[in-house]
Amino acid sequence: MMEITRKLTFKAIGLLIVMFSLNVAGYAERVATDKNSYPKYPWSFSGIFGSYDLSSVQRGYLVYRKSCASCHSTEYMRYADLQQMGLTLDQIDKMAKTDQILDGKDAQGKDHYRPATVVDYIPSPYANKLVAQSVNMGKVPLDLSRYAMTVDGQADYIMAILLGYTKSPVDFKLDQDGLYYNRYFPGHQIAMRPPLVKGGVQYTDGTNTTIEQQAKDVTTFLSWTAHPHLIERHRIGIMALIYVAFIAVLTFIIKRKVWSNVK
Ligand code: HEC
Numbered sequence: 001m002m003e004i005t006r007k008l009t010f011k012a013i014g015l016l017i018v019m020f021s022l023n024v025a026g027y028a029e030r031v032a033t034d035k036n037s038y039p040k041y042p043w044s045f046s047g048i049f050g051s052y053d054l055s056s057v058q059r060g061y062l063v064y065r066k067s068c069a070s071c072h073s074t075e076y077m078r079y080a081d082l083q084q085m086g087l088t089l090d091q092i093d094k095m096a097k098t099d100q101i102l103d104g105k106d107a108q109g110k111d112h113y114r115p116a117t118v119v120d121y122i123p124s125p126y127a128n129k130l131v132a133q134s135v136n137m138g139k140v141p142l143d144l145s146r147y148a149m150t151v152d153g154q155a156d157y158i159m160a161i162l163l164g165y166t167k168s169p170v171d172f173k174l175d176q177d178g179l180y181y182n183r184y185f186p187g188h189q190i191a192m193r194p195p196l197v198k199g200g201v202q203y204t205d206g207t208n209t210t211i212e213q214q215a216k217d218v219t220t221f222l223s224w225t226a227h228p229h230l231i232e233r234h235r236i237g238i239m240a241l242i243y244v245a246f247i248a249v250l251t252f253i254i255k256r257k258v259w260s261n262v263k
Pocket of ligand 1: 064071136139191193218
């Protein structure tokens with residue numbers, strides 16, 4: 001019986017070592033293939049104790065609506081969701097009313113629009129993908145509601161793209177007009193014109209409206225929309241860690257007890 005247990009333990013340890021090595025190899029490969037390594041920023045929301053700076057999220061929403069929403073949708077987002085960034089329903093209602101929502105056809109068969117309300121989804125800029133493609137050099141501006149969750153490097157990558165527009169190097173030729181050189185975009189040719197301009201948005205809290213500040217705020221907003229439950233998850237994560245540590249200690253003690261009579 002003891003023999004079998006011992007063999008199984010060795011097998012389990014062996015398997016763990018193999019899994020660990022595979023993981024390390026995979027990580028090394030990812031690092032090696034990441035030719036566009038981009039600057040890393042100390043985001044308040046990264047790390048296990050991270051949390052969002054809600055005033056930055058709010059400013060980022062303004063930037064998104066002013067400078068991104070004409071091309072990128074956030075189709076999973078309702079106005080009411082903005083409450084979680086610290087706005088009251090009244091404030092949101094005022095903001096929503098300034099937007100128009102397509103609401104069926106009128107008696108003449110023309111598109112009918114009405115002011116948005118808090119329960120509406122934030123309107124998408126294009127009727128469908130084909131329209132989006134036709135005005136963007138054949139590329140579709142992605143939906144940004146969950147985008148920050150799907151890209152490697154997340155916030156740092158978005159920041160890099162937003163700040164990565166430079167003059168193309170002398171030996172680099174863009175394939176066609178309407179493409180822009182971007183240091184960090186894979187292939188360096190992006191069909192998105194530089195979306196941020198200095199002073200392109202008005203902040204009500206007196207924060208500077210430099211391109212870097214707007215990039216930081218909109219990136220914070222996009223991370224926030226992509227990870228709506230981050231704060232709760234961090235709390236659950238910490239609880240889980242404590243639990244695992246407790247079980248590990250318990251297992252160790254039990255193992256010592258069980259094996260104590262084996263010389
Ligand atoms: C004029 C339209 C337009 C505006 C405005 C715009 N984008 Fe884009 N964006 C695009 C298009 C088109 C692409 C796809 C580019 C490509 O694949 O070459 C894109 C791609 C992106 C990407 C993805 C890069 C990748 O790896 O695929 C990010 C991130 C992005 N935009 C963020 C933003 C943010 C944030 C804003 C506002 C500050 C913004 N965009 C404003 C049209 C726009």
